[in-house]
Amino acid sequence: xxEIADEAGINKALLxxxxxxxxxxxxxVFQEAFSKFARNVNELLRSEASFDQKIDSFIENYITLLIDxxxxxxxxxxxxxxxxxxxxxxxxxxxxxxxxxxxxxxxEYQKGNIRKIDGKHLFVNIIALCVFPIIGRPILxxxxxxxxxxxxxxxxxxxxxxxKRFIHSSLRPDIQNDDL
Amino acid sequence: xxEIADEAGINKALLxxxxxxxxxxxxxVFQEAFSKFARNVNELLRSEASFDQKIDSFIENYITLLIDxxxxxxxxxxxxxxxxxxxxxxxxxxxxxxxxxxxxxxxEYQKGNIRKIDGKHLFVNIIALCVFPIIGRPILxxxxxxxxxxxxxxxxxxxxxxxKRFIHSSLRPDIQNDDL
DNA sequence: GTCTATAAGGTGATAGAC
DNA sequence: GTCTATCACCTTATAGAC
Numbered sequence: 001x002x003e004i005a006d007e008a009g010i011n012k013a014l015l016x017x018x019x020x021x022x023x024x025x026x027x028x029v030f031q032e033a034f035s036k037f038a039r040n041v042n043e044l045l046r047s048e049a050s051f052d053q054k055i056d057s058f059i060e061n062y063i064t065l066l067i068d069x070x071x072x073x074x075x076x077x078x079x080x081x082x083x084x085x086x087x088x089x090x091x092x093x094x095x096x097x098x099x100x101x102x103x104x105x106x107x108e109y110q111k112g113n114i115r116k117i118d119g120k121h122l123f124v125n126i127i128a129l130c131v132f133p134i135i136g137r138p139i140l141x142x143x144x145x146x147x148x149x150x151x152x153x154x155x156x157x158x159x160x161x162x163x164k165r166f167i168h169s170s171l172r173p174d175i176q177n178d179d180l
Numbered sequence: 181x182x183e184i185a186d187e188a189g190i191n192k193a194l195l196x197x198x199x200x201x202x203x204x205x206x207x208x209v210f211q212e213a214f215s216k217f218a219r220n221v222n223e224l225l226r227s228e229a230s231f232d233q234k235i236d237s238f239i240e241n242y243i244t245l246l247i248d249x250x251x252x253x254x255x256x257x258x259x260x261x262x263x264x265x266x267x268x269x270x271x272x273x274x275x276x277x278x279x280x281x282x283x284x285x286x287x288e289y290q291k292g293n294i295r296k297i298d299g300k301h302l303f304v305n306i307i308a309l310c311v312f313p314i315i316g317r318p319i320l321x322x323x324x325x326x327x328x329x330x331x332x333x334x335x336x337x338x339x340x341x342x343x344k345r346f347i348h349s350s351l352r353p354d355i356q357n358d359d360l
Numbered sequence: 361g362t363c364t365a366t367a368a369g370g371t372g373a374t375a376g377a378c
Numbered sequence: 379g380t381c382t383a384t385c386a387c388c389t390t391a392t393a394g395a396c
Contacts, residue, residue, distance in 0.1 A: 001389075001390065001391090002388090002389080010362080010363095011362080011363070011364090012389095012390080012391085013362075013363070013364080013365095013391085013392080014361075014362060014363080016390080016391060016392075017361070017362080018361095020391095021390080021391075022389095022390065022391090074257070074260075074261050077254070077257055077315060078261075080254075080315065080316065080317075080318050080319060081254050081258075084318030084319065084322075087318075087319060088318065088319055088322040088323070091319060091322075091323065092322065092323070096323070098323060098324075115349065117342075117346075118338075118342065120324050120335065121338075121339065121342045121346070124312060124313055124316075124320065124339075125309055125343075125346060127312065127316075128308040128309050128311075128312030128313070129305055129308050129309070131308075131312065132304060132307065132308030132311065132312060133304055133308070135257060135260065135315075136260065136304075136307075137260075138260050138264030138267075138268065139260060139264065139267060139268055139271060140304065142264075142268040142271075142272065143268070143271065143272070143276070143278060144278075144300050155300065158298075158301075159301065159304075162297075162298065162301045163305075166297075166301070166305060166350050167350075169295065169349070169350040169351075169352070170346050170347075170349040170350035171349075172349070172352070181371075181372065181373090182370090182371080182372095190380080190381095191380080191381070191382085192371090192372080192373085193373085193374080193375095193380075193381070193382080193383095194379075194380055194381080196372080196373060196374075197379070197380080198379095200373095201372080201373080202371095202372060202373090361396105362395105362396085363394100363395085363396075364393105364394090364395080364396100365392105365393085365394090365395100366391100366392085366393080366394105367390105367391085367392075367393090368389100368390090368391085368392100369388105369389085369390090369391105370387100370388085370389075370390100371386100371387080371388075371389095372385105372386095372387090372388105373384105373385080373386090373387105374383105374384085374385075374386105375382105375383085375384080375385095376381100376382090376383090376384105377380105377381085377382085377383100378379105378380085378381080378382105
């Protein structure tokens with residue numbers, strides 16, 4: 001609270017006057033941050049784009065969102081550690097359209113467009129590939145680029161294409177000859 | 181410190197008697213936890229196995245390690261948030277053989293065994309796919325399996341095969357017909 | 361609304377009896 | 379080695395003056 005008050009150029013008492021408690025302040029900030037993400041996912045799942053396009057634009061939007069809000073993942077993970085129930089309630093109530101995603105995955109398989117894969121795993125894989133480098137930034141930046149910030153930013157940007165390629169490449173059906 | 185003392189059935193004073201400070205205690209615990217991981221990576225990179233086998237056994241060992249030590253990732257991420265320099269020093273001094281990995285990746289590409297891919301991205305991808313479900317456990321467990329623990333444990337086990345498949349499938353060279 | 365002052369409780373760490 | 383008592387400090391939160 002002290003650091004937030006300093007940053008805002010006011011004092012702690014005023015912060016409590018506005019937000020009543022640390023808990024309340026937290027909820028407000030968290031909801032705002034998180035709903036960006038939920039909106040992103042759900043709009044996409046409902047859209048009329050092809051499955052490939054959906055995956056591409058999800059990855060693009062999501063990595064851009066993460067680059068613009070680099071503290072969000074740490075924030076969410078802290079919440080996972082301290083109060084997973086509240087977080088889960090929050091996510092569930094926003095209702096991420098997971099069932100819809102799983103259906104779309106199995107449809108694509110039946111159409112022969114992708115190999116067989118469990119939608120749950122694919123969902124986890126996509127999120128993991130996008131989020132992890134943001135979480136691990138301080139370490140990866142050090143290991144890969146001797147702490148050069150702009151080199152790491154470039155890495156994150158090339159990563160957008162790389163993750164798309166990685167996912168699509170992995171989803172190719174096992175036998176490609178049908179198409180030739 | 182209070183919680184640790186309670187868990188150990190002693191009191192805070194004795195904890196300080198043994199470990200001098202919270203900082204010292206932390207370092208000891210962290211080193212022990214982390215070196216399990218570093219050993220794992222480095223032994224593997226040095227081994228004589230094929231590239232495919234190395235990836236497979238890394239994924240297998242790593243996910244097993246994470247299932248057995250589910251608090252490790254949260255521990256490391258907390259440290260990333262609070263003291264990334266110390267963590268980076270620690271990792272660098274242990275010397276994960278990143279250069280060796282990158283060389284092996286480009287060799288495999290030149291041999292035509294895999295598609296072109298930046299070793300850094302591949303490294304990040306593999307770790308991400310293994311670690312993320314452990315970090316996100318409380319949320320994923322709720323979203324996917326209505327908080328059924330054993331269902332989620334099964335998910336993590338099937339994930340070992342799934343991640344291997346995902347990686348290998350994604351690394352297949354773009355044109356497969358050469359082999360036929 | 362905004363501040364100062366202060367309450368109430370928790371934290372890491374130490375002193376000192378046993 | 380192990381405990382109790384206590385310290386100096388920090389945190390969230392409130393009371394009350396302006």
